[in-house]
Amino acid sequence: MADGRTSTGSSGSRLLGVITLVGLASLLLFAFVLTEPDVRLHPTTGEKFGQFDAVRLIYLHVPMAVLTYAAFLTCAASSAFYLVRRGAWWDVTAHASAEVGTVFCGLVLVTGSIWGRPVWNTWWEWGDVRLMTTLVLFLLFTGYLALRRTAADPQRQARRAAAVALIAVLDIPLINRSVEWWENRTLHQQSTLAELKIEDLTLFTLMLGFLVFGLVFAWLMLHRFRVGWLEQAQARHDVTLAIAERQAEMETLDVGAAIGESGGEK
Amino acid sequence: MTHIGYLLAGWGIALVVLGLYGCGVVRRGRRLSRSVPEGERRWMTAKGESQGG
Amino acid sequence: MRELLIDARLIAIKDLRIEARSRVLLNQVAPFALLVLVLFGFALDADQRTLRSFAPGLFWVAVLLAALLAVQRSTSLERADDAQTGLRLSGMAPSSVFLGKAAAVFLQLAVLEVLLTIGIVVLYGSQVDDPVLLILTAATAAVAVAATGTLYGALASGLGARETLLPILLLPVLAPVLIGATRSFDDALGTAAVDGWAWLGLLAVFGLVATALGALAHGAMIEN
């Protein structure tokens, strides 16, 4: 670990990091060793069916999906506060949660696709409401991050980004509604907990998954927020330097010569 | 264990991506905080947390 | 309110007059949209039955692509000689500028839609079962696209790389419009048994929200 003064780490974040790592290790233990695979017996024929070990992806996929939506809602709420209050804090929070949320969102799509292959026998299902909504959401926030990377005046960019985030989140219900009416052939468990044979230990592991990925999310947010804060501090610092530089520039400048004091000359 | 390939791919990709992203964020923070003056390096207030464990 | 509409009318007439003189939409964007229909024909299948069943979707994809060009054109009018600064200095309410420019884009899209409808009837052999639904859907979706497009055009302008930024910002937002308008056209053209009127409702909600939001947010977009 490097010197604490030149990093985004702090005693608090390091403690959080350690707890997160321990949590991840125990989640892996529960998810892969202690819980049983999803094997059900058909009530009449007695045949074995279910998701078997593929169900172990639930402990990863579902918590990340919920956190994705939480991240984008955080982004929209902070954007709204930024537009009203104009505080740099809100802007940095919005940007951080959008970035972390987009990473989570991408992973939700990838893990969902990997889970769907053995269980639904397809990598991708057009017309599945949650799948399509999440995909469009991912694209919306990819656009948001692209906007954030343009070289524009920081305040102008912040305001426009806030508008984009708000519109994106307002758009979610409309997308959801339209996909649902479009092709209502969802493959997702209408209620995950109802269909799967949820035992106490499985439920506990799922809850542990929420907790652990929540910690991962919090740790990432903490550091990403601090990076954003440092970026703003650096921008302020650069302006201070530039003003001082301009003022020093004038001391050395021969104004008379530059404008042609003798008159008229261009 | 069934579906071992899918399980490894799913969990593996997720953990690796999160790890890489986390490292990237930390590295960006280190590079940035070196170029920011001492007084403005902390985020919340001027409490100036000392080095942690 | 009266002043708002008078100013909006002034802007819309100005944009339409420029279009009448320069004919950019008629000479470039409309042929492009028809070209898209022809390209779909090449790419998908020479069989007219296939094309007819896909006609609603292809129609709206062509509209969206053409709308991108129309919006780019609409924003570039104000950027060409920095007229946008003139508009800001005129003291006119940003909402009127938004409403005026969106109205001009709407009328241009309406013309495009007429041409494209003729295009799918002639090229793909589509038959109009419900002309009222067809016209209402085309109009409502055009409002939604024009309002959203104008807002995002202003948003992306002045950020650098705006030509490439606009599509990735605008198209995902318009996903519900694409789905809704396509389904509604499915009903109007008789390519699928769906309730087009319900979809028209969704389009109307989108159009209203986009117009209101655009009128409110435009000021914040064009200021630094």
Next chain:
Amino acid sequence: MVELRGAVALLGNFPALAGIDLSIDATEIVLIQGPNGAGKTTLLQLCAGLLRPAGGDVVVLGHDLARERRAVRRQVALLGHSTCLYGDLTAAENITFWAKAAGLTGTDVHSRFASAAELMGLDQRLLARTVNVLSAGQRRRTSIAALAVRRPELWLLDEPHAGLDQAGRDAVDSIITDAVGAGATVLVSSHELDRVRSLSPRVVTIAAGMVVADSVHNSHTTRGSGEPGGAPNA
């Protein structure tokens, strides 16, 4: 009329104005001079309410620009480097559009249009042409006429003589003297000192985003920048 105290304006993160002190009275004509990159254009844009003051106090026509930038815009005319004309419209249509955009109605537009066009030497044939086919000088005249129609209280002219022939320059000068006669205030940035010195004795020199000299040319007295300006020699 115009009061700047320690005004800072940023272009991105670059301080184009790094602390300007300037005070201008009503009906005064002030010449702004300075080397390229001194901040002349930014100063005029700031006074027009286009830029948000990043520091200091900026009060123009009684409006504090930190809060009320839109209120000041209708009373100000800024002639910048671009002419703000639509290439596919005729000169006359452009002037009418900008007049209406500034909130003028039918009869006002007509009467003011004629006088502004005449003042800038725009005849009927020229007015009927689309801006695309006009020369740079003709566009500039059209642009100034479109501003004159609004009869602003504060004129901000950024190199108004650039690219104009002798008749055009004289027209600009008469616009300035007419405006001051009607009670307006004028800020002119120019490289052509001789020409504007005949209009006004007060010359403000800026460099590196700050005022380095504020002098009344005829009497050769240098004044503190906070003091009110002298009377124009109208």
